[in-house]
Amino acid sequence: MTTKFYDRLSNDLTQLLENPIDYNVTIEVGEAPVSQIFEVHSYILQSRSPYFKKKFNESPFNENHVKELKIPNISVKVFNFIIKYIYGGTITLEKLENSIIFDLLMASHELDLDELVEHLQTHFVTNNASWLRLNFSHIYQTSYQVKNFKIIQNFCDNIIAKHPNTIFESGDFNSLPEYILISIIRLDDLQLEEYKIWDYVIQWGKAKNSNLPANLNEWTSDNFLTLKTTLKNCLPHIRYFNFSGEQVVNKLYPYQQLFEPKLLLDINTKFLAPNNPISATILPPRNILNVTLPTRTNPIPSNIITDEHALEVSSWIDRKETPYTENNPYEFKLLVRGSKDGFDVKTIFEICDKVSKTVIVIKVEGTGEIIGGYNPLEIYNNISGNWYRSQDSFAFSLKTENLKNSIVSRVKYFANAIYYDSGRSYLQFGNTLNLRGNLKTGKNSLCRDYFKYEKQICSNEGEFSVEEFEVFKVSPHHIIHF
Known part of the structure; x- marks a missing residue:
């Protein structure tokens, strides 16, 4: 029987990284002025990474018998995780933003760390599938550009097929x-x-x-x-x-x-003449399923939010303390999309005239924030500025890679819940979400907290423009949740 003392080995090698006696390689990581030099040992790195083995064979020693490498395209933060993995064989992802983990995945691929590449892909598919869906187009293209991203590629293919x-x-x-x-x-x-x-x-x-x-x-x-x-x-x-x-x-x-x-x-x-022979290759028919898919049976038709986001908004509509995790009780029917129908607020009034129970979602230009609001009232076109009463409206900011937890801000002053002014193209949730004019070309919309709603939903109170916006009609699915 062989006894393996991996924990002690990992700890000792990590200590060697922190106190690099007899190092013979320096690696400058990142771009100045935020670059950092790591003092490391060639035998450890080249035994763990084919990339470093090749680089060390190509690099001569300087007069101090030290090899000097530069890796400007990997950030210092990411490389810190990689070098600790190389020396100690450990990595902790719990407190990392998903965007950083993806950068870590790309860097691991570049440095030929196949074991880490596989682990990080599995981590995404198992624990952060919603983030992959939120950034689907970019992730999907990357998975085909990088040959050994097979786990993520298969995940994406499965989503697209279904x-x-x-x-x-x-x-x-x-x-x-x-x-x-x-x-x-x-x-x-x-x-x-x-x-x-x-x-x-x-x-x-x-x-x-x-x-x-x-x-x-x-x-x-x-x-x-x-x-x-x-x-x-x-x-x-x-x-x-x-x-x-x-x-x-x-x-x-x-x-x-x-x-x-x-x-x-x-x-x-x-x-x-179907009985006559033909010379063309006849491809088989698609394997179209005749059964209801167990999950994502009604994926939300959005370019901004995921099904998980829609479940969270639905739980707020129903005032649930714990968000729904599956079987959304509401259908989100797309009514307006800025890139298709136009970005002026008047478009919302025209298309959604006399429509109630709507959700508007907005992707803020520059910050990537996803904000919006739920309006239970009918929308009125051709109406001058008026406040309307509601006890159930709310504004929100949804969880993204830069926002750890979503924010919901419920109306406090019911008489000033929703403001319509189709003539001036104004649509407001109190002053917490104030939409004005052309949302894309005009930087006139803003988020402020003047006490009509519970809290502020944006990262700042400045005016903003939008990258995209969508309006959905929300209707019950009549699914019972226990």
Whole structure:
């Protein structure tokens, strides 16, 4: 039987890092003036990391018989965790912000610390899946750029397969690299009808060629050739033989100039003479599930908040002390999105006229804060400035990578709960959340606490503009929670 004294070994090597006697390498980490020099031992580092083994072989000793390295693209804070892991084999993540943990993951990949890369991916998927969803587009693209991020990549693929709108309806969809779009449309279990996949691929291709006419009837042969060239690597992954006859006519025929003549003939043959042989490769149909998914059955259609955020807002609506964790009792139906409908507050009045029980969510430009409010009252268009009474309205700030805990601020002065002025484009939750004019181009909105609501929800009282905003109608699902 072999006895292993790993704790003592880890402690002794960590002490050697803190008191680096006989060091023979210095590593300058970060950019001046916040860089820091670490004194370390080449044998330890190169035995733990192929990256350092290669670097040390390439670096000569100076006159003091010390090798000097520089790693400017890794922060001092991140490297402190890495070097302690290399020496002591331990790492503590509990008090770290998720953005720092992700930087740690990227740095671990760069330094060829495969064990740590696997551990950090597992940590995210197991303990911080909501953060991955909140930053989904960036995380997903990164997982495909970095070859050994397989755990996160599989996590993202599973989300996209089960909930394709996560990526197809995101604001970043049209900017996806081609190789990522192909990886998505190749998924056998992508839960989306084939003609809708076709529509998204066409949308992506058109976005890459902004000079194409908006009206398809105005397209020339050169326009179709441009789109065909853009989509040449995507088109082979569409499962054309799973279209219905009606879908072929309505979806494929308008773009028949994108097809090679033989493929178009085979598609026609499939529907006009299905017993005749065809030469094209017939891809299998998608594995569309016929059962209700156990989780995320109604993912919120938002580019700003996650399902976990929506559960928290729902618990505030119901005045629950403990947030819901699954089976949201409310449906969040998207009514307005700034990037789609326009950023002026008057758009809210026009689209949401006579609609009650709405939630507005806002991503603040520059800070990344997610703020908003719940309004149980009907919204009135074409009305001059008036305060309206409510006992149930509240404003909030949702947990992000920079905010440890969400904030809810309930109305205290019921008579001054909600303020409407469609003429001046004002919509206010007391003065805790004051939305004015064009939320994106005009820096006129602000968050202040003048005692009408319980507390301030923003990091400061200054005026701000928004990166995106959305308004949802909240309706009961009639799900019972115990």
